[in-house]
Amino acid sequence: MGALSHVRVLDLSRVLAGPWAGQILADLGADVIKVERPGKGDDTRAWGPPFLKDAGGSDTSEAAYYLSANRNKQSVTIDFTRPEGQQLVRELVAQSDIVIENFKVGGLAAYGLDYAALKAINPRLIYCSITGFGQTGPYATRAGYDFMIQGLGGLMSLTGRSEAEEGAGPVKVGVALTDILTGLYSAVAVLAALAHRDLQGVGQHIDMALLDVQVACLANQAMNYLTTGTAPRRLGNAHPNIVPYQDFPTADGDFILTVGNDNQFRRFAAVAGQPQWADDLRFATNAARVANRALLIPLIRQATVFKTTAQWVEVLEQAGVPCGPINDLAQVFADPQVLARELAISLPHALAGCVPQVASPLRLSETPVEYRRAPPLLGEHTEEVLARLLGLSTAQVAQLHATGVV
Incomplete structure (x- = not known):
């Protein structure tokens, strides 16, 4: 029943x-x-x-x-x-x-x-x-x-x-x-x-x-406007409040990187072969990364193209850094978790x-x-x-x- x-x-x-x-x-x-x-x-x-x-x-x-x-x-x-x-x-x-x-x-x-x-x-x-x-x-x-x-x-x-x-x-x-x-x-x-x-x-x-x-359902974006009086602008796949939190190119396509805190960013930087990013005052905190996204995002894009999407997902999952592929619907319904x-x-x-x-x-x-x-x-x-x-x-x-x- x-x-x-x-x-x-x-x-x-x-x-x-x-x-x-x-x-x-x-x-x-x-x-x-x-x-x-x-x-x-x-x-x-x-x-x-x-x-x-x-x-x-x-x-x-x-x-x-x-x-x-x-x-x-x-x-x-x-x-x-x-x-x-x-x-x-x-x-x-x-x-x-x-x-x-x-x-x-x-x-x-x-x-x-x-x-x-x-x-x-x-x-x-x-x-x-x-x-x-x-x-x-x-x-x-x-x-x-x-x-x-x-x-x-x-x-x-x-x-x-x-x-x-x-x-x-x-x-x-x-x-x-x-x-x-x-x-x-x-x-x-x-x-x-x-x-x-x-x-x-x-x-x-x-x-x-x-x-x-x-x-x-404008959620955080509505509050971004109501608390500042400034209308948010389009950012493509980027996030207005979190960096890095968007798509990046890989050797065979693209993947999504969703770094939610500073510890995750430190682990990502290490996996990307750029551990110094986590100690750079321009990137060490989320607020700093948001302020300096124009500097950081190109650096990340240069690093991500040397591995395939599957390789990035594997190594970042092992490091505890949230990420994932960009699937079409055929791939969605063939995904092992969806199955x-x-x-x-x-x-x-x-x-x-x-x-x-x-x-x-x-x-x-x-x-x-x-x-x-x-x-x-x-x-x-x-x-x-x-x-x-x-x-x-x-x-x-x-x-x-x-x-x-x-």
Whole structure:
């Protein structure tokens, strides 16, 4: 039994932030019902190529993007722009603990599916709204997408090559990081609301905004600005507060060196054949190294090119100096630690026989994650869920299909 096996989630969200939160809850055992538009479903089902391939090597209808965020869910198609569909959703809400939605502010009120309306049906309901800018403020009605928020929220001012380097300029993170982080924060908020409900017996509305999350996750860089009044600048792969903490060239590529304290720097200097660096007042302390990074970094780069990446990793690991390679995804999933942790899994799938998945990083000793279902086909569980929860007969569901309600 999963930690949340007593909880039911009605997931009205699509794309990434909301579905990611729903998948986390589903992995923890929650009964997650994904409500989608008949005939089309979540936008990401069509966000390919690549698409999942069947046994014969042909593309299926399932985009890899969709498959990343919808494991352990059931798919039910309901057209809630129609009164009959709205009634079905309300009846499902009456038997649910959590609703996740990412419509524009006020978008669900037109259908009687906003928090105020659904709270009247189920006072214990936890209703999580995810938008670009939140329910209040001058931008509240704007649509918000990850890439745009990475720029507006400051992340791209910190990501990319230094202005002094060729190819300088803002760069987004290679995955939709703001969406992912918003999904994580949303799951945390839902769990907090569940804990509060256990004590007080009432649900609540959760207002999550991509911009809020992006600004909150600027972390030390936000504090670097707030404590000095000076906006941090792009440093490429370098760290604003620690030196050396970046990539360096090797005889066959590049590797990452992450020296976190002065003792580690002393050990690195010895391995690099330059023990005098550790006693040089310009480099002996981290503060000195930060101040003199323009002098030190070229010296390190001259030293690192004489060993391969594998050789540096081996000798520095033996010396207790943190470092590592820069892997592509083929190398990631072939890495012995990734293999040992079983981070690549496979689940049975109706169209492809099986579907690859990335395992949940949540490792609970008493209530481990269970992989119960592959990401569902569109409407795969409509009849089953409506029969199980609402008591509808096969004939009733068939009539709803015939009229386009489900």
